[in-house]
Amino acid sequence: MNYTGAEIIVHMLEQKGIEIIAGIPGSANLPLYKALHGSKIKHVLARHEQGAGFIAQGMARSTGKAAVCFATSGPGATNLVTAIADAKLDSVPVVAFTGQVASSFIGTDAFQEIDTYGLTIPITKHNFLVRSTCELPEIIIEAFHIAESGRPGPVVIDIPKNIQSEVCNIELWPEFKTPEKYDSIEDEKVGEIIKTINTAQKPLLFVGAGIIESKAEKLLYQLATRNNIPVTSTLRGLGCFPPNHPLYVGMIGMHGTKYANQLMEEADVVIALGVRFDDRATGKLNEFCKNATLIHVDIDKSEINKLKMAHLSIHANVKEVIRQILPGIAENRRLSWLQEVELKKGELPYVEAPDNGDPFHPLRIIQEVARVVPENTIITTDVGQHQMWVAMKYPFSASRTFLTSGGLGTMGFGVPVAIGAALANPEKKVVCFSGDGSFLMNIQELATIAEQKCNIAIIIFNNGYLGLVRQQQELFFDQKYIGSKFHVNPDFAGIAKNFGISSVDLEKSEHPLNDLEQALKVEGPMLINVPIHYSENVFPMVPPGGANKIMMD
Numbered sequence: 353m354n355y356t357g358a359e360i361i362v363h364m365l366e367q368k369g370i371e372i373i374a375g376i377p378g379s380a381n382l383p384l385y386k387a388l389h390g391s392k393i394k395h396v397l398a399r400h401e402q403g404a405g406f407i408a409q410g411m412a413r414s415t416g417k418a419a420v421c422f423a424t425s426g427p428g429a430t431n432l433v434t435a436i437a438d439a440k441l442d443s444v445p446v447v448a449f450t451g452q453v454a455s456s457f458i459g460t461d462a463f464q465e466i467d468t469y470g471l472t473i474p475i476t477k478h479n480f481l482v483r484s485t486c487e488l489p490e491i492i493i494e495a496f497h498i499a500e501s502g503r504p505g506p507v508v509i510d511i512p513k514n515i516q517s518e519v520c521n522i523e524l525w526p527e528f529k530t531p532e533k534y535d536s537i538e539d540e541k542v543g544e545i546i547k548t549i550n551t552a553q554k555p556l557l558f559v560g561a562g563i564i565e566s567k568a569e570k571l572l573y574q575l576a577t578r579n580n581i582p583v584t585s586t587l588r589g590l591g592c593f594p595p596n597h598p599l600y601v602g603m604i605g606m607h608g609t610k611y612a613n614q615l616m617e618e619a620d621v622v623i624a625l626g627v628r629f630d631d632r633a634t635g636k637l638n639e640f641c642k643n644a645t646l647i648h649v650d651i652d653k654s655e656i657n658k659l660k661m662a663h664l665s666i667h668a669n670v671k672e673v674i675r676q677i678l679p680g681i682a683e684n685r686r687l688s689w690l691q692e693v694e695l696k697k698g699e700l701p702y703v704e705a706p707d708n709g710d711p712f713h714p715l716r717i718i719q720e721v722a723r724v725v726p727e728n729t730i731i732t733t734d735v736g737q738h739q740m741w742v743a744m745k746y747p748f749s750a751s752r753t754f755l756t757s758g759g760l761g762t763m764g765f766g767v768p769v770a771i772g773a774a775l776a777n778p779e780k781k782v783v784c785f786s787g788d789g790s791f792l793m794n795i796q797e798l799a800t801i802a803e804q805k806c807n808i809a810i811i812i813f814n815n816g817y818l819g820l821v822r823q824q825q826e827l828f829f830d831q832k833y834i835g836s837k838f839h840v841n842p843d844f845a846g847i848a849k850n851f852g853i854s855s856v857d858l859e860k861s862e863h864p865l866n867d868l869e870q871a872l873k874v875e876g877p878m879l880i881n882v883p884i885h886y887s888e889n890v891f892p893m894v895p896p897g898g899a900n901k902i903m904m905d
């Protein structure tokens with residue numbers, strides 16, 4: 353039977369089980385939209401393509417499955433770029449379908465022509481420019497396979513308009529492939545790892561998003577508790593280990609706990625699982641775990657020995673490696689090491705909201721939110737001080753409940769990612785912690801929230817500043833404040849109302865914590881403006897470029 357390229361795409365997406373697509377139509381992808389008409393796939397009209405890209409990310413990050421966004425050629429594709437780059441740095445499986453001018457116009461500076469293929473080479477795991485309608489099924493299968501296999505990542509498929517309209521005869525639809533997990537492991541390395549852990553005096557588990565991607569949380573728990581190994585997490589690993597467990601020492605790095613950063617110096621064996629030694633986590637690299645034998649397991653071969661030479665490394669699925677080493681791991685009480693850990697925790701207590709009755713201290717607000725919302729609530733953040741406070745204080749107790757832009761650190765991430773999370777998890781509440789700077793970067797998506805009636809509460813930490821920039825200027829640029837203060841800020845609660853979204857301004861509230869609780873109990877879209885004192889800083893902190901063991905506070 354003959355199908356147009358657009359019909360092939362929609363059929364393949366249905367076959368893949370895609371239920372929601374975020375996007376914006378335009379001249380170069382209108383044939384695709386025509387084919388989407390009547391499909392069981394729901395189209396969510398974003399208000400900006402960056403919003404669409406991040407909505408897809410919210411679906412992918414919260415479920416672990418590849419998600420899809422659509423954009424037209426030229427400005428549609430360029431607007432997607434930030435969301436795609438963000439997905440690349442945080443290994444998120446997004447498949448972006450972009451319209452392109454007709455094949456015969458490519459290279460002529462045609463209306464809305466941009467070289468999307470060339471533009472997205474460095475920010476995708478892979479990308480395609482489709483040359484003929486009949487290659488679409490194989491390309492789509494390959495695109496999802498690449499996006500979801502091994503270390504996930506974004507893929508772009510750029511499709512000229514004529515390819516969407518031309519027909520191809522298809523008798524038998526090809527099948528999607530199961531993502532590859534890279535389970536093969538060399539035996540002697542498994543034995544060496546077991547021996548190194550069993551003979552260690554002061555081992556430390558250093559875990560990241562690879563635990564979440566490979567669904568290794570339970571096995572990690574068994575490994576840690578059987579041998580009594582303390583656990584520290586990267587920003588993107590938060591949620592993979594119970595936050596209140598005695599073995600948990602909190603987040604590592606620039607805004608991590610002092611004791612995690614110091615224990616990293618004390619450890620004699622560091623077991624790094626699904627981490628990539630990002631500079632925000634390691635601080636000054638040659639000071640990082642410099643006394644330890646380093647074991648590194650990662651699914652991406654290019655991460656092994658990229659920044660830190662490992663004494664023992666395995667390129668494999670983290671879950672499979674833990675599964676294979678577990679039977680050989682001895683039970684060990686590690687009394688003296690755990691005593692040292694407890695001592696450090698006592699000496700270097702973690703940040704708390706000051707006991708001065710200020711209801712608006714950011715850490716107090718975060719604690720209140722955590723107390724009030726259901727445990728399975730999905731938290732998204734934007735980028736800035738508010739993001740770091742949330743990472744430090746929110747007790748994430750499950751994987752995929754904390755969606756944050758780690759690698760790219762993209763302001764404007766929080767709101768559209770919350771939409772994606774809400775659409776893909778209609779049974780869950782979503783809370784987005786944003787800043788007064790970041791929020792404005794994708795504020796147009798409030799219209800999408802209102803239209804979709806998403807169960808999202810947006811909490812704006814309103815300090816009148818690009819707070820994290822102001823903090824850096826205060827601490828490292830001789831208090832030469834420039835370009836970080838908002839001399840005029842809008843009335844966020846008023847704006848929300850005009851978008852059709854309920855709102856509360858805690859600045860005008862007589863009982864702010866009570867009103868916060870009531871607002872969080874509302875089902876559906878809600879915006880809460882929280883006045884934060886502008887001079888609050890995120891501490892403790894490793895100065896940029898410094899060694900992790902020396903933290904300012």
Ligand SMILES: Cc1ncc(C[n+]2csc(CCOP(=O)(O)OP(=O)(O)O)c2C)c(N)n1
Binds near residue numbers: 735
């Ligand atoms: C798109 C983008 N532009 C600039 C930056 C640099 N930057 C990092 S944090 C920050 C300030 C964020 O301000 P706000 O959202 O108000 O959060 P706050 O730090 O005040 O909590 C800026 C400008 C960025 N991360 N992303």
Ligand SMILES: [Mg+2]
Binds near residue numbers: 736788789813815816
């Ligand atoms: Mg701010």
